[in-house]
Amino acid sequence: MSSAYLLVSHGSRDPRPEVAMQELARLVCEKLEKNHNQANSEHLVGIAALEMSQKPLHQQIKEFAKTAFGVDNVSENRNQLKILPLFLLPGVHVMTDIPGEVALAQEAIGEDMTIELQPYLGSHPDLKKLLFKQVAKIEAQAWILLSHGSRRPDSQKPVEATAASLGAVVAYWSVPGSLELRVKELVAAGYREIAILPYFLFAGGITDAIAASIEKLKLQFSAVNFHLAEPLGASAELADLIWDLINK
Known part of the structure; x- marks a missing residue:
């Protein structure tokens, strides 16, 4: 089974969070290459925003799946997409909005690919x-x-x-x-x-x-x-936590 990973943030009109998200995706790509000997992994780790995006999250998920796996519909039980919410609190976005968007994406894609919603970032004890x-x-x-x-x-x-x-x-x-x-x-x-x-x-x-x-x-x-003090920021240490959560 092939896997791809989508990091979901709240979204912002400010360009800085998206730049940081791209850096985190790059760091997670490095871990994917190191731990799974996965070359050309840049298409297997993506970013999406729940809000402040031109497209709803379920559409972003569907389009990323196409980019990651190369086709609209994939062979049964071969591909898996893991969604990691980069949120610090289990608020409405984590508990209601994102699961709803994931369900819409799964419905649109069908049973040929499994979409798994991983624990939100703030739940990691480290x-x-x-x-x-x-x-x-x-x-x-x-x-x-x-x-x-x-x-x-x-x-x-x-x-x-x-x-x-x-x-x-x-x-x-x-x-x-x-x-x-x-x-x-x-x-x-x-x-x-x-x-x-x-x-x-x-x-x-x-x-x-x-x-x-x-x-x-x-x-x-x-x-x-x-x-x-500074907010958490994109770092190798934060990428380690993300990697841990997407592999649970």
């Missing part, structure tokens, strides 16, 4: 190790793990557990529990060196907005030193 590396680069009295957040019930629990393992408190960008609120709480508790770790994959419009928000906080709390 993701914490990458976050620890970010934390180790900055000395601070208190840390805030800043997540996008989700309105889906219970979807915040994984990020809260991650924050606890880092010795950090959680703030959310899009739901209650804002960065400003957490900063006020830490300042009231006497902290004057506060670091913020954006729990995002790549630099983009949101991380720019976070940086701008921190500049405002510096004016509001002039006695506090703020430190802003």
